[in-house]
Amino acid sequence: MSDLTVYLESDARRPELRTSDAALITAHLAHAGILCERWNADTPLPADSDADAVLHAYAVPIKRLKQARRFLTADVVRITPQTDGIAALRAKFLDEHTHDEDEARFFVEGAGAFYIHLKARVFRVVCEAGDLLSIPAGTPHWFDMGPKPRFTTIRFFGRPDGWVATPTGDAIAARFPPFEPEAAQAA
Template sequence: MSDLTVYLESDARRPELRTADPALMAAHLAHIGILFERWNADTPLPASADANAVLDAYAVPIGRLKDARRFCTADVVRVTLQTEGVASLRAKFLNEHTHDEDEARFFVEGAGAFYIHLDNRVFRVVCEAGDLLSIPAGTPHWFDMGATPCFTTIRFFGRPDGWSATPTGDTIAARFPFFGPDTAQAA
């Protein structure tokens, strides 16, 4: 289930807010410049679906977002336990970092958690199929796909070569709960 949990950056044990209401999530995140929307993600995709099949299945909403937010390209990331190097892939995004352009993802299948560090708070956004999240350029954040990842996302880019992560050097991510079946709803 999609979920927003807000913590003081100094206390990962006691959330200030927790909600699974998509309208409240969107409104609360909008106050810090984060776009959260619910899209229709009911197109069934076989396990064998490649990136082109995923992009074709969601061509209309992809086109709308690209036009509205001036993204020039999109790609697909599909991660399962069978993905080669899944543990190192997870570790790559578990440290706080920024990007020099917006990071936008639409979850087609599965789930993952974004942790956004702004205004002396950490906003954990658990995204699932149907969730679109866009984090503005320069916003400190990290992503946890969980110890047993299973998700497909469409990523959007403003440059043809995509973006790269710039580590902030802050160790804050180590103080917050990991994403997973036992931690998605409990902190």
């Protein structure tokens, strides 16, 4: 993982922990039941690569994860600042929600931040190319792609109908700092 910030759910201003140490990030997330791995993400992909090309480039680790975690399908999401309806798409993921299956994402390119609400804390995990994150089923979380998103992810699903979210109704996401890649790089 590229960066982990841990907050008390009641105080988004003062983090308890902020680190970019991969071993520390992995240990903290594993203790919380969250799978994180580093995959090789240096396969060159042209900007116009379609989903099939991305899936083919990562066929071996995709197959391994699907077998290990019993995922049925995988797809590709590629978002850029030019993606149609980007503001509505960003807003869709900013509300805290849960899933009835694990939410697993591998970042092929770019970055985004998952906020995981667990055990009276919020874990802000900034994922970049090479990061795999799997959030356990039923865990409240949200995702911020940033104001000018640019990323490609492989999503894994255990159900044939893909991404299905259940909103929690908690407005906690509005209290936490948004993901802004430029600010994260400067810190």
